[in-house]
């Protein structure tokens with residue numbers, strides 16, 4: 001298995017249902033924050049997330065935020081969303097992935113890492129034996145290293161035949 005290959009590509013995180021997770025034998029999600037759940041750097045609510053989170057919780061799914069963002073930002077969103085998590089996670093390095101799985105009491109293979117970036121979220125999830133789900137980024141951030149990473153991501157995904165990733169972030173169409 002290639003370490004850069006996501007198991008699933010989806011358009012929006014809220015398309016992940018309890019049924020989908022059960023189909024793949026999963027009991028929990030490690031969730032990236034920026035451009036996966038919330039537009040990069042934003043503090044604006046996405047109301048549709050509340051119903052999505054409660055559906056997953058009602059189905060017994062464990063959720064945990066795993067972000068490379070600053071802890072203050074992550075604390076704001078864990079409080080707002082109603083589940084735990086950590087910032088400065090140094091994805092794709094394994095330490096935070098293992099601690100997160102321990103924190104929710106699951107084995108890595110029972111969890112999916114969900115994120116919008118190949119070299120942090122997908123690579124880290126695969127390195128740690130998790131299922132990986134890649135989402136189309138909610139917004140474009142203008143950081144030069146992200147732009148470079150996006151170009152390489154497109155090359156890698158194209159090689160796997162995932163042509164959808166050539167599409168613009170959600171915000172570009174709004």
Ligand SMILES: [Mg+2]
Pocket residue numbers: 032033034035036115116117
């Ligand atoms: Mg992200």
